[in-house]
Amino acid sequence: MERHGSLFPFTVLCFGIAILYIPILVLIAYSFNASPLVNVWGGFSTAWYGTLWHNRQLLDAALLSLEVAVSASTGAVILGTLAAVALVRFTRFPGRLLLTGMVNAPLVMPEIITGITQLLLFVSMVQLISWPHRGFTTIVISHVTFCTAYVTITVQARLASADRALEEAAMDLGAGPARAFLEITLPIIAPAIVSSWLLCFTLSLDDLVISSFVSGPGASTLPMVIYSKVKLGVSPDINALASLIVCGVGALIITAGWLMRRAERRRALEIQLAGR
């Protein structure tokens, strides 16, 4: 595929990747700076990581964020997979267009609008049915809403490329449709489900705007605490925290990518073997 004249795109690619990574690498480097002054290098130190463990506010927020992220990504994976199955397998049903729209719109909807409108809904619901109270529950509901979109799109792509014939063969052999789905199709889309769970987890962990609107007093997620600190300027302990989060999330994403690729390869191999 090597073509002449492709030097320019390649140069821009390298430049783009450099732009994407340099700020993060600089941030990580500065998190090991012993000096509390952000512009002076005072030698290597891991002291800022140590101070994180004594910051009660940060730990509480991190715990809340983790709970929210686990609940929201689990909920989103269930709803998103169902939506993907509905959209791929049932080509016509009333509300299909509506579902397609509602699955895609959150991807581009400015967060601030989603946040405000959902808060207004929750407030009105409390007036009508005294539920839900703003805090953990409302944050999870909001996160499930935008995460579902990502799950549906990932699983949809996978499901569309899955071979329908296998499932039909299972049903010809006497399996019920539910059993055929669980035993044949689910394993095929499992990597997509696992990786979209991980992606939702990171998206939920990162959300600032929507959480700020829908959370109630006393429920501050990690991004909310970080934002209020960052607003005051660059600080060394936030550098340390940011490095931890970026590396942790990065590791999760690489795992997800690796899982997808491994499953892809295995499937390709199986198809090859079956074809013999």
Place this chain on the structure above:
Amino acid sequence: MKTGGTPRRWLIILPPLVFLLVFFLVPFAFAFKISFAEAAAHVPPFTDVLVFTPDHHLKIAATLANYRYLLTDEVYGVAYLFSLRTAFFATLVCLALGYPMAYAIARAPRATQSVLLLVIMLPFWTSFLLRVYALEGIIRDNGLLNTVLLHLGLIHEPLRIMRTNLAVYLGIIYSYLPFMVLPLFATLEKLDPTLLEAAADLGSTPWRAFRDITLPLSVPGVIAGSMLVFIPAVGEFVIPSLLGGPNNLMIGRVLWDEFFGNHDWPVAAAVSIAFLLLLVGPIAIYQYYNVRQLEA
């Protein structure tokens, strides 16, 4: 699942449909209703639009004051236009950078391709907030960029980038670049290489082949990528708030202040509805190209 029949089908369709209906679509209806209410000093801080009088009549206590306020107070119009302009130019730069990047990835060998995609995806999934914060470390007065430029003797005084509109542009470009690259890659990858070979055989120069074949065929990717950058960028809050100057009035920031600063929920609801109406066009375009691409 033909044998499953209709009732069982709905067990699959209904949960996501109802959930998204209630928690994504219905909120807009409530925002619409509250945009006609008045601010009040109780909890929740707005008046009821629909009131049942003691003799069981439904009374509508709606006011257009909030929308009138939007039209008369210059801040909103200026903020809308400023946000649209900022998002537009940032999208153009993302496109100029992202297109060659996507092109280079699409031309790379398969094994390299998936690694490169992961490299592009990784920042996209890692914390948005923290990446904006990381950018501050580069562009602030004593940040890396100024330090390097001063050392090289290219400048004699640090460049003032932080708290300017330039910082907001840089922030949007830096944060949204992956959103541009991925859809562009998806269309460029599907491009049939034999078309280009045929063009070359017929004596076309690489540049002409690119202009006449690659570029027109990648239009859906260009539109999807541009919308993925443009629409969220118009409503961006974190970037103008952390990197922009105090007079950078992007609409997201105005909305945030209206809500958390002035506590005027009905006006905020009216701003959201007006904002949404402005975005309906771009969102519809995005949906159209996205669905077409998925079903291709």
